[in-house]
Amino acid sequence: MLKRDLKAYIKNAQFSELCGHRIAHWQSLDFHKHPNKPTILFIHGFPSAAWDWYYQWQHLAKQYRLISLDLLGFGLSAKPTNYPYSLLEQADIITSLLSQLGVENYHILAHDYGDSVAQELLSRHETSGHSAKILSLCFLNGGVFASHHRPLLTQKLLKSRIGRVASYFMNKASLSRGFSKIFGVKSQPQDDEINILWQLIEHNNGKRVLPNLLSYIDERSEHDQRWTLSMVSTSVPLYFINGVQDPISGQHMLDHYIEIVPNPKTTALDVGHYPQLEAPQDVLDLYQRFLSEVIV
Template identity: 75%
Template sequence: MNQLTFDNYQKHADFSELCDHRIAHWQSLNFHQDPNKDVILFIHGFPSAAWDWHFQWKHLAGQYRLLSLDLLGFGLSDKPTEHQYSLLEQADIVQALLSKLGVKQYHILAHDYGDSVAQELLSRQEAIDNAAKIQSICFLNGGLFASHHRPLFTQKLLKSRFGGLASHFMNKASLSRGFNKIFAANSQPNTHEIDTLWQLLEHNNGKRVLPKLLSYLDERKQHGKRWVESMISTLVPLYFINGVHDPISGQHMLDYYIDIIPHPRTTALDVGHYPQLEAPEKVLSLYQTFLTEIKG
């Protein structure tokens, strides 16, 4: 499988000032040429970047108009040190980008931290009349329900009063060990993936902001009830693709989703926390089928 290098990822990035921050984003080549094609917005997880979606992007670019971004504090986007990071601000940034590009309706494909941003966007749509309408959401592994999210010890350490010290001593080897734990045994990350994810994390001295980004764990508890109520009541088609061997949000998260979401549409995969990297072809196929079926 051809994989996107850090240099090419950086080379094709556009940058916009959104909510007072310089945000990296990407559009497919047909984005402004085919206004009748549906838009798919990719929202990445912690601690990576929109790079995670490179396989799905390559294969969906002909059928759809594609849009992705590195959220504030991630990848190539600004990483202000003295900043109170918030999932709500990330949703503001997404909405500002959609508005800038004139997007009126869109599908969301989200993972991990991005799931929470998608939940906030859905909740806003259910409460007020936004300009851009969500047509569907496909969630990959993430803390959809705060009560069932199981953060790693490393995440707890980074979030603690020792977070600054822990992030200072973090290196590519420790990142690799962490990813090995959350990928399934039969779909471990390769050297290229670890190298690229480390470059994206370290870019613009990004290690410094990791402890501050982890405030999202508290925000999930704070806003979780509102988000889940929106998921239960919405008419927007929802789909959950879950890597069941994920210690953070695997089978236990999927079971709870099935318990509380009306008429749940789900698929269990024999992988870990990063289905889009561990089983890229399968995620692509499942997502294409979902989009085809909801269009009728």
């Protein structure tokens, strides 16, 4: 179970060797005891972890089989140094986890970096008849279109040649300042949220891998056309919940999504980049309503 308390989060983590890496993951139900429960996969963003979903998890666990993981380089999972992190490998890891857990079909709720991983999974689903069927996909704020993603100066510095130096000087105070800029004016991050997210970043000296993880910005541009085609042509129900105050992927990203995706289903929230933390009940209510429409 994902809980607000970090100790419980760590205690409840399971670990599996997936694609050669030790990956932390969580599951809400024993699938074999509850075979008819629909499955939801949560995919988190940068630079956080599966912990982001703790509020929605507590409520959705009553109805669904929930699965989440700390992606490679994040949270409690392995953080190899000098490693060529890739969104495509993250999709491989998720595919392996779903296979290990016996998942045949599932819904996706994704955010930020996780949106790109979800887009890769959707593209594979559309082109190769992937064994696990995606039943629906809900995006929260993220760079679903590379051309409209506006990274922060901090991200640009971490991604640059001085990234290692910049990461060395990163601390909890700088994380708090950065999050204050991307959260909504009236939905600023709480101190305990910053504390937990910082501990998860620092776990296993995770600051050192942040520059390498940011290669995802270039990958988005590389695969943007293929991912966009999948979103435009898919029969999988899509939904975009967007915090419009987000300077990275807010109103401008939502506007482009509405312009590009046929018959777009969207909701604008008056918050920033982390709707699941800034407006947790709204996200829960909206997502449950979406699920009620797509689950027959």
